[in-house]
Amino acid sequence: MQIVTMGGVTVGLLLLVYTLITWWPGAKALRKDPVAAVASLLPFLVAWAYGVLAILTVGGLIGWVADTTLWISNWLGDVALVWGVGGQAGRQGATVSYLPLTQPGSGVVLILTAVL
Structure with a gap:
């Protein structure tokens, strides 16, 4: 089981901020059609959340x-x-210290891996 260091947190936040900056459509576009603007960010947010969840898995290939x-x-x-x-x-x-996923949590990660 790996421990997250400040360097790892920094890299993760840099990737998040970089994606948000490159995604930013501008205030005018957000006011005009906010649902479409946020929908374009949704695939990244789902993948980012999956990555956060995958870190909690303890064994196997994933x-x-x-x-x-x-x-x-x-x-x-x-x-x-x-x-x-x-x-x-x-x-x-x-x-x-973080707790690894339970058996149902590991099942959810496996299902999400198959879906993604």
Whole structure:
């Protein structure tokens, strides 16, 4: 089970902010047809939520892919924090532990993987 570092959180938030910036249709378009504008963002939000849920899987191929992705984003984020802005690598400031998914939760991840 991987621990999320501040570097991993930074990379995840950078991807989210980048997507929101490139998606932003402008205030005029949002006022004119907000449902269509938000609908164009929906596929990304579904995939992002699935990725967050997949990180909680503990085993199997899906868990291995999610843990590998988390490890890479932790490593890249820590490198960027240390070499980019002079920060420190490592765990988050607050000590927290997350609970892995239960059997029904793992079933939901498998179903979502098949659907996506």
